[in-house]
Amino acid sequence: MLHLLDNIFWNALTGPQAKFATGAGQARRYAPGFSPILGFADLRNPDFAALEPYCEPGEQFYCGGWSGPVPAGWRIEVESMMVCMAREVAHPVTDEAFEAVPLTAEHAAQAVELAKLTNPGPFGMRTIELGEYFGFFKGGRLIAMAGERMHAGPLREVSGVCTHPDHQGKGYARLLMHKVMARQLHRQQIPFLHVMSANERARELYERLGFRDYRETVVRVLSRT
Numbered sequence: 001m002l003h004l005l006d007n008i009f010w011n012a013l014t015g016p017q018a019k020f021a022t023g024a025g026q027a028r029r030y031a032p033g034f035s036p037i038l039g040f041a042d043l044r045n046p047d048f049a050a051l052e053p054y055c056e057p058g059e060q061f062y063c064g065g066w067s068g069p070v071p072a073g074w075r076i077e078v079e080s081m082m083v084c085m086a087r088e089v090a091h092p093v094t095d096e097a098f099e100a101v102p103l104t105a106e107h108a109a110q111a112v113e114l115a116k117l118t119n120p121g122p123f124g125m126r127t128i129e130l131g132e133y134f135g136f137f138k139g140g141r142l143i144a145m146a147g148e149r150m151h152a153g154p155l156r157e158v159s160g161v162c163t164h165p166d167h168q169g170k171g172y173a174r175l176l177m178h179k180v181m182a183r184q185l186h187r188q189q190i191p192f193l194h195v196m197s198a199n200e201r202a203r204e205l206y207e208r209l210g211f212r213d214y215r216e217t218v219v220r221v222l223s224r225t
Contacts, residue, residue, distance in 0.1 A: 009039035011152035025050040033126040078221040081197040085211035095182040103133035110142040118162035144172035
């Protein structure tokens with residue numbers, strides 16, 4: 001089922017997470033408030049015109065796997081490369097994050113604040129509704145989190161992995177990832193994730209956790225002009 005990763009944005013937005021999506025024809029986006037991600041049925045010829053009624057000028061979106069010319073009315077803000085990694089190894093994962101707190105709507109503002117500070121990827125006020133998210137708190141403040149974003153078939157994304165700079169190096173990310181992955185494996189799901197190609201430190205961590213490269217693709221941040 002790893003072939004679903006070839007166009008995971010579209011497969012998530014038109015599959016199990018269609019209720020979180022908006023759009024028309026061969027184009028979808030997560031509804032406002034969720035992660036600002038675009039999905040297209042045909043990445044060689046994405047139908048941006050179908051999305052225009054659902055995207056406001058100035059909004060920024062992530063689009064992966066598409067490297068063609070930019071259509072009128074859109075602008076590339078950032079272009080880079082990312083790697084999709086999947087974990088197919090059979091051995092189980094132990095959940096030792098006993099103090100981790102399930103994140104709910106009351107934690108959304110802190111989650112967005114932490115995401116803006118650490119930039120783990122596109123994150124919105126309602127992103128934590130896309131799956132299970134957990135965090136560590138200190139003095140009532142969220143200092144680390146990890147959870148689930150995209151979902152297609154048996155594939156479940158580990159996402160939003162980040163730690164406040166003042167608390168890095170203590171293993172919080174690993175513990176939270178173990179918790180999320182253990183729950184996914186219990187549901188007989190296959191964990192996968194996305195990481196920027198240049199982020200060697202994170203890629204090394206994910207390899208130690210059993211993830212292996214599936215494919216590398218271009219990722220663009222776009223805005224409506």
